[in-house]
Amino acid sequence: MSLSHRPIDHLVLPVVDLATARLRLSALGFAVAPEARHPFGTENACVYFADSTYLEPLAIADQQIYDQNIPKTEFVRRDRAYRFRNGDDGFSAIVFKSENAAADHAAFAEAGIGVGDLFSFSRPYKLADGTEATAGFKLAFAADLRAPDLLFFTCERMQALAPDETLMGHQNGVTGIAGVLLGEDYPMEFEPLLQTLTRAGEADIHPDGFSTDALTAKLSVFTFDHLYRQYGIARSGAGRGIEPAAIVFEVADLENLADILKANEIASRQTGDGIAVPPAPGQGVTFIFREY
Structure with missing residues (x-):
């Protein structure tokens, strides 16, 4: 199937270590996959959703290999820069699905937002029965110098990543990523960038910002005043x-989610249309849960 819009594939969330991330995400009601290592010194423990998106909590697994890859791997360079400027918990990259990363690489270069080289790698991951399979990826990177702490890239699957279906059944009822909220004093200055990345056509303009479609999810840029008024996000x-x-999640039953948060003594606040959970160790950005 040809992709006109670029849909979200996954979101990269730096964490201090995977044990902390697993503890926090499990307390929020997410099922967390087994750890998987990259050949360039990082590791993840992903949270997969039924809508074919996922979260990628990312930690440093081997400092020596990580350091060796800084001169030659854009992904590692950006991760190091992010951690240096922001600490070890956060949200560093928005990743889109791709059928042709090489074409994306050329398009990003033509648009003046391409960074780094086209990058291919593979990594093992564990299946439900304990055996290992291999997933392969080809990545094309994009960035804007005005936003040095946010990386974008497209991800073409060279070898399919097929997580066990049981990992997509979350206690909190989350079925997918509904959106990403971004903050900026003058949102419209970044509308051309997001339109280029999503290939969405016209944006939905709001008094305090705009939204653009990435198929099943929306990328929205709002003023910080709006984000604070609506969600308490500073x-x-x-x-x-x-x-x-913030990351916005689709959830089947908000009352069930509220019960999980209460049982696990997790701070939250009601918003106009959902529940917001502020950042904590292992969760580097606000999570907003909305019932659909």
Whole structure:
């Protein structure tokens, strides 16, 4: 199937270590996959959803291999820069699905947002029966110098990643990623960038920002005043440039989610249409849960 829009594939969430991330995400009612290592010194423990998106909590597995890859791997360079500027818990990259990463690489270069080389790698992952399979990826990177702490890339699957279906059945009832909220003082200055990345056509303009479609999810850029009024989200940095503010999840039953949060003593606040959970160790950005 040809992709006109670029749909979200996954979101990269740096964490101090996977044990902390697993503890936090499990307390939020998510099923977390077994750890998997990259050949360039990082490791993940993903949270997979029924809508074919996922979260990628990312930790440093081997500091020596990680350091060796800084000169030659854009992904590692950006991860190191993010951790240096923001700490070890956060939200560093938005990743889109791709059928042709090489074409994306060329398109990003033509648009003036391409960074790094086209990058291919593979990694093992565990199946439900304990055996290992291999997933292969080809990545094309994009970035904007005005937003140094947010990376974008497309991900073409060279060898399919097929997580066990039991990992997509979450206690909290989340079925997928509904959107990403970004903050910026003047949102419309970044509308061309997001339109280029999503290939969505016209954006939905709001008094306090805009939204653009990535098929099943929306990418929205709002002023920090709006984000604080609506969700209690404050600016994390002092400078200009879009920064991730929240991930919005589709949930089947908000009452069930509220019960999980209460049982696990997790702080939250009601928003106009859902529940917001502020960042904590292992969860580097606000999570917003909405019932659909």
